[in-house]
Amino acid sequence: MPYIGKIYRLVNLRNESSSNTKRTTIDKPNVEKFTKILQEWWDPNGPIKALHAMNLVRVPFVRDGLIQCAQNERNIKPLKDKKLLDVGCGGGILSEALSKLGAEVTGIDANKELVQLAQYHSNMNDELNLKPKYQYTTIEDHSKDFSNYYDGVVASEVIEHIKDKELFVKSCLQALKPEGRIFFTTPTRSRLCKIFGIWIAEYVMNAIPKGTHQYDMLMTPIELTFLLERNNCHVEIINGLVYNPCTNKWDLIRSQQLLFALQAVKLE
Numbered sequence: 001m002p003y004i005g006k007i008y009r010l011v012n013l014r015n016e017s018s019s020n021t022k023r024t025t026i027d028k029p030n031v032e033k034f035t036k037i038l039q040e041w042w043d044p045n046g047p048i049k050a051l052h053a054m055n056l057v058r059v060p061f062v063r064d065g066l067i068q069c070a071q072n073e074r075n076i077k078p079l080k081d082k083k084l085l086d087v088g089c090g091g092g093i094l095s096e097a098l099s100k101l102g103a104e105v106t107g108i109d110a111n112k113e114l115v116q117l118a119q120y121h122s123n124m125n126d127e128l129n130l131k132p133k134y135q136y137t138t139i140e141d142h143s144k145d146f147s148n149y150y151d152g153v154v155a156s157e158v159i160e161h162i163k164d165k166e167l168f169v170k171s172c173l174q175a176l177k178p179e180g181r182i183f184f185t186t187p188t189r190s191r192l193c194k195i196f197g198i199w200i201a202e203y204v205m206n207a208i209p210k211g212t213h214q215y216d217m218l219m220t221p222i223e224l225t226f227l228l229e230r231n232n233c234h235v236e237i238i239n240g241l242v243y244n245p246c247t248n249k250w251d252l253i254r255s256q257q258l259l260f261a262l263q264a265v266k267l268e
Contacts, residue, residue: 025138025171026110027163027217034090035113037209041091042121047209050243050250051090051157055097057241057250058156058185058261063101065181065237065263066152077102085150085175086132087139088158092118095132096125098154105132106150112136140167143174150175156185160218169227176266182233184262185241189218192257207245221260228264237263 040046044053067078080102086095089107091114099105109115115136122131135142153176155168162168176182187193194215201207225235239252241259252261 023140023164023167025140025162025164025168027161033211034111038091038113038117041114041117042093049248050208050245051093053243053248054156054185054250055094057252058094058154058183059097059101061185061239061252061261061263062098062152062154062183065183075102079103082151083149084152084154085142085146085172087153087155087172088161089118089132089134090114092121092132092134094154094156095134096122096128099128099130099132102130103152104130106146107132107134108137108139108142109134110136110138139171139175143171146175148174148177151177151180153180153182156183158186159184159224160186160213162217165219166227169224170231173228173231173233173266178266178268180266181236182228182264182266184224185259186224187213187218187259188256189215189220189223190257193218193259197258201243201245205245207243221256221262224262228262232267233264234267235262235264237261 037047041048063078066082078101079098082103084098084103084105086098086105086107089095089109090111092107095105095107095118107118109118115134118132119134122128122134153172155172159165159168172182187197198213198215202210202212221238225238228235238256239261240254240256241250241261242253243250
């Protein structure tokens, strides 16, 4: 029981404000800082080139978690008829990639300018037959109108910027159908990540913009697993992730000390 209590304290970010203050997933400084790179968002060699390159591992990770047979894997539209929610979609890098696989994608973000950018880029992209739909909103508000609606919910590189992580997870799951899958990618709160994922990546090699991550807001795989499983989910897969800034390439690995990719299913 002391162990469970310790885990609870780790994952339960307490709301320090008065009880009549509305809970929110939004950490305003974290939302606003991404506006600084608005003009370079879609540059594959720009300041967030690592995020562009991540599609080569996170798109197959989501695809393989949602389809059940090898025949669909050979289909050029394996996610046809799947309704997906991209939470914290930013300028739409992942949303567009999932749309190309046939998914009906809704992207939401709390940064209005990034949502406008995502919509503009989608409208100008002639390669997209099925365009993502974008909304400027929070997950807690969106899930109230779309309860048990999506086949898959994706929160890639998002939860580390969230103020109330338990509210975020609950809201994501509210939008997910029973037996639907939820997917996360996020840095791990570890000494290794603090050194290589933040200090070296952000301040030495400039592989990602300075100030992108705050160590104290990161989670461990155990903490996220605990949050999901106490909210009626079963965690199916946890893989480690590593990024090579010299080759601009991501790989799935066994160690989860730097970043991890997690897949869970919502139970009945």
